[in-house]
Amino acid sequence: MCGIVGYIGMQPASEILLAGLEKLEYRGYDSAGIATVNDHQVNCVRAKGKLHNLRRKLDGEENPAQLGIGHTRWATHGKPEEYNAHPHLDVSGRIAVVQNGIIENYRELRADLQAKGHLFKSDTDTEVIPHLIAECLKVPEPAAPATVTSSPFLEAVRQAVNRLQGAFAIAVIHADYPDELIVARQQAPLSIGFGQGEFFCASDTPALIPHTRAVLTLDNGEMGKLTPLGVELYNFEGDRLKKSPRTLTWNPIVVEKQGFKHFMLKEIYEQPGVVRVCLEAYTNSTWEAGQTTPPVNLDLDPSLYQDLQHIQILACGTSWHAALVGKYLLEQLAGIPTMVQYASEFRYAPAPLMANTLVIGVTQSGETADTLAALAMEQERRANLEPQFSPRLLGITNRPESSLGNLVDNIIDIHAGIEIGVAATKTFVAQVMAFYALALELAYRRHTLPESRIEEILVGLRQLPGQIELVLESQERYIEELAHEFGETQDFIFLGRGINFPIALEGALKLKEISYIHAEGYPAGEMKHGPIALLDAKVPVVAIAMAGSVYDKVLSNAQEAKARDARLIGVTPMDEKEAEETFDDLLPVPVVEELLSPILAVIPLQLLAYHIAARRGLDVDQPRNLAKSVTVE
Secondary structure, three states: EEEEEEEEOOOOHHHHHHHHHHHHHOOOOOOOEEEEEEEEEEEEEEEEOOOHHHHHOOOOOOOOOOOOOEEEEEEOOOOOOOHHHOEOOOOOOEEEEEEEEEEOOOOHHHHHHHHOOOOOOOOOOHHHHHHHHHHHHHHHOOOOOOOOOHHHHHHHHHHHOOOOOOOEEEEEEEEEEEEOEEEEEEEOEEEEOOOOOOOEEEEOOHHHOOOEEEEEEEEOOOOEEOOEEEEEEEEEEOOEEEEOOEEEEOOHHHHOOOOOOOHHHHHHHHHHHHHHHHHHHHEEEOOOOOOOOOOOOOOOOHHHOOOOOOOEEOOOHHHHHHHHHHHHHHHHHOOOEEEEEEHHOOOOOOOOOOEEEEEEEEEOOOHHHHHHHHHHHHHHHHHHOOHHOOOOOOEEEEOOOHHHHOOOEEEEEEOOOOOOOOOOOOOHHHHHHHHHHHHHHHHHHOOOHHHHHHHHHHHHHHHHHHHHHHHHHHHHHHHHHHHHHHOOOOOEEEEEEEHHHHHHHHHHHHHHHHHHHEEEEEHHHHHOOOHHHOOOOOOOOHHHHOOOOOHHHHHHHHHHOOOOOEEEEEOOOOOOOHHHHHHOOOEOOOOOOOOHHHHHHHHHHHHHHHHHHHOOOOOOOOOOOOOOOOOOO
């Protein structure tokens, strides 16, 4: 989940590296560092904590180096201390490496290198890499006949990466090779940016956008040599590759705060626009019942739908909550039995194979290691079986160009744009919109809903952007004031039923992630089966009570909490008299049918979490111990 950057060209590297790391700090911010090559020497500067600590160390330092690498860390092996920060060097201090990922066999490699006299200074797995490269340079292995790598340095890196086990992306520099930046990828994202006489590498494209729109993403088992004259690509066997960059269309302005105090608040306010874009991308805006054209077109392979009997969804974190809403929609609208499983658990205890099953992986970044591994395992499990068991894989992601896009042939792009805040907001809403579209397309194809009902749902979906805007305009100031009352609160309970139970889970997760308050989400009907023992006057209860089949039930469950002196906060339809009598505090949203209510119900919960965290003076966009994209197991 770390962020790595690299530069080689004609400009001073340090500021380019620091600016790139700023764009990647959402991937980790336990420590940061850069290493540059100048006058055949490696200069490495590292700092514990966030990037501004590193920038402070570098202030006033003249560094004309035109080759360098940088890193912002999310700690896996070793505490977040300066001695564990990247870049890591070999014994001579002439090789520097930054890595995103985990080297699973680092203990064996470390023991072997120590036996050969190598001394280690950190607790990290990464430090074995520069030592291993140095050893390969000192005692090179015989190259395979097909190997045509173009420098001893590149060949040493190639031999080293073939001894590494795990998921990793690395960038390497060497004082004796001041015109070469070597990069390699295995199960962790890495892209190369193409400029005029200069080249870049980064874990994610936001770090490249200010400099170039021509980007090439490395695939697993690929490596490259970047020089001021160009880029050479090879596989780990040493075979030369021919690949062409693609052109990005993103505008750098989309990653700026645009007057908002935090990226998270900006992204909450972007949600009406995101929903509009999703509707435009997925639905026929002029469709009415009786038309021969379909109401929804996701441009997926029709074979995904043929004789479909089951759906299996794999996801983690907020994406898992979106998948739970998706399960409700797919079962209630399309009539397809649907399972939702944590990808991290599915990898080690997969469900029995079922015939005619669509497997959906949901990951906003397209790089979530557990989700990718679970999908790959399912693809392998189903290979070479009878046709009814053949793999049908679908990805739902904000990044179609990601590893997920390379793994599966069918993708639903959620069109949320770059999300910088670590706590997902607009990407959650966009994922849920993708599930609405998928459920409606399946319902139309399977004839499980009358066309008049599909039309009714589409009309309701088109009203959501304006309704979200109304919630933001009418509720934010009140929620900001309400947040002042929870400065000392240590526990929250969130309740929901039916399609809004996942929203209770999401509301609790948002509060936990950015305010560090312990919060749990429960099905409202389960409150009396144990969790009610937690309640007293110090534990606020947030209940999602939207008009529909479970409205009265949720109100009744809320009354049970109120009888235990809990402070009740209700997400309810506007102007509901019974709700006004039940709850101590109301977070009203426009009246909407129950099926569509999750999109509206989640908005005040996002705002509540945001303002409680901001009121506490916490770093909303970069909460402790978290990273935006979980690219390690």
